[in-house]
Amino acid sequence: MIYYDFHIHSCLSPCADDDMSANNIIGMAYIKGLDYIAITDHNSCLNAKAFKDNELPVKVLYGIEVETQEEVHILGLFLDLDKNQEFGKWVNEYLPDVKNDPTFFGNQIIVNEKDEEIGRFDKLLLQSISKSIDEVIDKIHELKGAAILAHALDRKNSITFQLGFIPEGIKADAIEVKSVEEINKLKKMHPYLEDYLFIVDSDAHHLTDISEKDNQLSSLELERLLRPCKT
Numbered sequence: 001m002i003y004y005d006f007h008i009h010s011c012l013s014p015c016a017d018d019d020m021s022a023n024n025i026i027g028m029a030y031i032k033g034l035d036y037i038a039i040t041d042h043n044s045c046l047n048a049k050a051f052k053d054n055e056l057p058v059k060v061l062y063g064i065e066v067e068t069q070e071e072v073h074i075l076g077l078f079l080d081l082d083k084n085q086e087f088g089k090w091v092n093e094y095l096p097d098v099k100n101d102p103t104f105f106g107n108q109i110i111v112n113e114k115d116e117e118i119g120r121f122d123k124l125l126l127q128s129i130s131k132s133i134d135e136v137i138d139k140i141h142e143l144k145g146a147a148i149l150a151h152a153l154d155r156k157n158s159i160t161f162q163l164g165f166i167p168e169g170i171k172a173d174a175i176e177v178k179s180v181e182e183i184n185k186l187k188k189m190h191p192y193l194e195d196y197l198f199i200v201d202s203d204a205h206h207l208t209d210i211s212e213k214d215n216q217l218s219s220l221e222l223e224r225l226l227r228p229c230k231t
Contacts (some may be wrong), residue, residue, distance in 0.1 A: 002222050005029065005211035006038040006061065007075060007150065007176065007201035012047040014106030014126060016205040021115035022050035024207055030056045033213035036222070038063040038077050042125040043095055045088030050113045052081060061226075065150060066091055066136050067128045073150035073157045074133065075176065076140040079229040083143045090139060094129040133159070137171050146173040146228045151203060153182050160189075168192045174199050174225055197224055 008025060009016040029037045039051055040063035048062040061077045062084035068074060078084035099122055100108055108121040131139070137147040149159050149172045159166055166175070166186070174197040177183055183198045200215040217225070 001216040001218060002035045003033060003211075003213045003216050004036040004199075004222075005034055005202050005204065005215070006036070006063070006077060006148070006199060007040050007065070008037055008204045008210060009065075010039055010041055010047040010050075011107065011109040011111060012041040012044055012121065012125070013205065014100060014102070014108050014124075015042070016106070017207070018107055018109060019207065020205070021111050022047070022054065022113060023115050025210070026051065026054045026056050026058050026060070028207045028210050029058045032210060034058060034211065036061065037210075038075075040065045040075050040077075043067060043091050043127070043129060044108075044121060044125055045084050045091075046110050046121060048081060048084050048088075050111050050115075053113055064088060064091065067126075067157065068133045068136050069128050069130055070133055070162050071128050071157055072133050072159045072162045074136050074140070074172075075148040075150045076136075076145045077148065077226070077229070078143070078145040079226065080144065083145065087140065087143050087145060091129055092123075094131050095123055095125075096127055096130070098124045098127060100124040134171070141171070141228055144229050144231070146225055148172060148174045148176050148199065150176050151201075152177055152186060154178075160186075166190050166193065173197065173228055176201050178203075197221060199225070
């Protein structure tokens with residue numbers, strides 16, 4: 001079995017702790033016994049490069065958490081760093097030019113592989129881009145990424161909260177929840193979700209939030225999740 005946490009924010013996300021740097025996150029994931037993690041900052045991929053050459057046996061997926069024009073959060077996961085960076089540039093094109101206020105929202109720190117600060121992102125990352133759910137999912141797939149409906153039952157920025165339902169036939173590769181109980185609830189609400197892959201993530205903004213060795217996928221389930229990244 002494969003133990004994972006595919007929703008972790010680095011110090012680039014203004015709502016995350018400043019000590020959520022590459023080595024700190026990977027080290028905590030290793031201590032907790034995880035095999036795979038993904039770095040999913042809000043509307044940016046600028047810290048993904050810092051995670052590329054870690055020496056611990058924790059595999060890193062290059063991710064992002066996009067806020068669509070419907071204010072729905074979508075995770076994009078990539079095996080290829082270049083594709084991830086290309087997607088990040090696309091997202092930035094449609095991110096409104098609103099300046100971040102660190103005293104209100106928090107810092108947006110860019111780091112290198114040594115956890116050294118190399119810059120700060122000026123535009124506020126906690127806002128919607130001017131692209132729809134379908135457009136974001138299609139672009140993720142175009143760049144060989146996997147698209148996941150983030151925290152699907154949350155009371156903020158989830159697809160069920162913003163739209164009231166999950167559209168039948170949506171082209172997401174997985175649905176993220178916070179517990180097994182939420183999986184059962186969603187399947188009861190929407191029977192057509194029975195065949196979707198569900199994952200349970202932490203949505204960590206603090207080192208201690210990173211998942212314990214609790215959530216697991218079989219090798220076949222992981223292959224299914226990452227299939228769009230390889231085709």
